[in-house]
Amino acid sequence: MTINRAFLGHRFSAAEPYEVTRVxxxxxxxxxxxxxxxxxxxxxxxxxxxxxxxxxxxxPIVITGIGSAGSPIFEPEFGMDYGRVLHGEQxxxxxxxxxAGDLLSVRGLxxxxxDAGPHELxxxxxxxxxxxxxxxxxAVNVLISRGTAASGTGE
Amino acid sequence: xxxxxxxxxxxxxxRELPVRRLDLIRYCGASGDFNExxxxxxxxxxxxxxxxxxxxxxxxxxxGRLVTDWAGDPGAVVEYEVRFSRPVxxxxxxxxxxxxxxxxxxxKLGDGCVAVELTASMExxxxxxxxxxxxxxx
Numbered sequence: 001m002t003i004n005r006a007f008l009g010h011r012f013s014a015a016e017p018y019e020v021t022r023v024x025x026x027x028x029x030x031x032x033x034x035x036x037x038x039x040x041x042x043x044x045x046x047x048x049x050x051x052x053x054x055x056x057x058x059x060p061i062v063i064t065g066i067g068s069a070g071s072p073i074f075e076p077e078f079g080m081d082y083g084r085v086l087h088g089e090q091x092x093x094x095x096x097x098x099x100a101g102d103l104l105s106v107r108g109l110x111x112x113x114x115d116a117g118p119h120e121l122x123x124x125x126x127x128x129x130x131x132x133x134x135x136x137x138x139a140v141n142v143l144i145s146r147g148t149a150a151s152g153t154g155e
Numbered sequence: 156x157x158x159x160x161x162x163x164x165x166x167x168x169x170r171e172l173p174v175r176r177l178d179l180i181r182y183c184g185a186s187g188d189f190n191e192x193x194x195x196x197x198x199x200x201x202x203x204x205x206x207x208x209x210x211x212x213x214x215x216x217x218x219g220r221l222v223t224d225w226a227g228d229p230g231a232v233v234e235y236e237v238r239f240s241r242p243v244x245x246x247x248x249x250x251x252x253x254x255x256x257x258x259x260x261x262x263k264l265g266d267g268c269v270a271v272e273l274t275a276s277m278e279x280x281x282x283x284x285x286x287x288x289x290x291x292x293x
Binding site: 030031033036050054057058061065082084085089091092093096 | 172178181182184185186187188190191192198201202203210211212213215216217219220222223224227228229230232233234235236237238239242288
């Protein structure tokens with residue numbers, strides 16, 4: 001099964017903003033095994049000049065990740081088999097750290113779908129903006145669909 | 156860490172970081188990524204992998220800690236990017252596997268910004284490539 005090229009250039013957005021909480025940031029920091037106090041203590045974060053606890057650099061995946069935020073890539077008509085997908089690349093550019101209390105809006109674009117040898121490659125670009133409409137973070141996510149290219153060895 | 160004190164080529168540290176099955180389960184819950192490849196051995200083998208694999212984003216997060224610890228302020232990270240070159244296969248053992256992470260200053264970019272480049276390997280083979288972060292120092 002190949003990926004539906006009709007989604008190339010598809011834009012999407014989350015139905016409602018993602019509310020960043022101290023509890024979720026702490027849970028994520030625990031899960032990645034990072035004891036940094038800036039992820040847990042408002043006082044420690046303020047000592048670094050932040051208004052509240054901040055999130056680790058890879059936290060945006062919670063907001064833009066699998067099947068979340070209106071992304072079409074795991075809807076059936078997209079044609080991607082979840083069990084064949086590997087993460088190829090991830091890039092982040094931060095205007096400022098994500099912090100507790102942020103209400104983040106998500107706008108995304110399916111920027112590229114192409115064959116790469118026997119595999120297919122999907123690049124999704126996502127912008128996170130705060131409640132004032134100021135950009136916070138840009139994420140570029142490349143997924144590899146193993147063995148599904150029409151010219152490849154996919155089933 | 157201050158910009159003026161940083162020298163190109165200087166190490167930002169080296170760490171050995173264990174990855175165990177429980178870490179993957181916990182990351183499934185925290186990230187919301189419950190892809191079976193990260194917890195179901197049968198599914199992983201069906202997909203042609205030797206065993207379950209760590210989330211790429213989990214590996215990226217663990218490696219990133221070298222940068223945020225070095226910078227002092229995790230909020231100083233301006234850019235962070237990786238390529239996932241080899242799956243981190245995590246057997247169902249008490250020890251799991253060990254990631255070896257190293258980094259060094261690659262470039263002083265001006266305006267207080269420094270580029271660091273990192274490597275992450277497992278049993279001598281790189282699991283990430285093109286790992287680069289830009290950090291704004293005071």
